[in-house]
């Protein structure tokens with residue numbers, strides 16, 4: 001199934017625009033999990049099982065695995081997601097960007113090794129660095145546009161021909177690069193005004209919107225700025241606020257994650 005169709009189905013099935021980010025920082029795992037040999041897999045499976053009916057996508061961040069040489073654990077988690085929750089899109093967050101020949105290998109890594117439905121891509125090197133991903137026409141190419149971090153303004157906000165660079169990226173992707181209808185853009189929840197600008201430029205294109213939760217993005221402003229006329233169009237990501245939600249009395253980490261994911265999903269739905 002095409003990434004965009006799978007995403008549309010997941011928005012509807014789970015009544016959710018929430019993307020649950022899987023950023024497993026071993027130093028923050030509960031002690032009883034951290035001591036296990038397969039700690040990262042256990043922890044992530046616990047989060048996935050607790051939130052799968054609340055999420056429109058899962059997004060593992062590759063750095064948390066690669067830094068530890070734990071790619072086998074990422075493979076196991078991706079296999080688990082594909083087997084148990086095949087209806088929920090799996091986004092590999094890798095923010096790749098390189099010359100075409102190398103990009104082809106990164107695309108194989110994301111779509112074949114990890115079996116991801118979509119991957120995040122840095123557009124800084126231009127179209128030939130993105131084109132290899134588009135050859136997998138059923139898969140999603142999620143391109144950085146207006147990132148959530150403060151330093152995103154250093155380059156993305158530079159005025160080029162009378163408008164900020166991120167708007168050029170949005171138009172370029174929407175008008176030229178999105179040949180097979182598989183492209184999405186990343187726009188941070190920390191910049192709702194720019195999110196509205198991007199939405200106006202790209203029609204109903206899906207947007208990956210990180211920055212609610214730990215980065216403090218405002219949910220109401222995010223949804224009002226980024227939703228489509230159908231009240232969808234976004235994968236609003238939260239990672240740390242869900243993964244490391246402090247358990248209340250009687251809760252384990254997975255129950256705490258579920259509680260925060262439910263609150264976040266429902267808060268998003270209030271403004272759709």
Ligand SMILES: O=C(O)c1cc(=O)[nH]c(=O)n1[C@@H]1O[C@H](COP(=O)(O)O)[C@@H](O)[C@H]1O
Nearest residue numbers: 061093120147148210213214215238239240
């Ligand atoms: O591509 C991303 O996912 C991404 C883009 C961006 O502009 N900002 C951003 O925070 N992210 C990722 O989204 C996640 C945000 O995590 P939390 O701040 O813990 O919710 C991390 O995995 C980031 O790498």
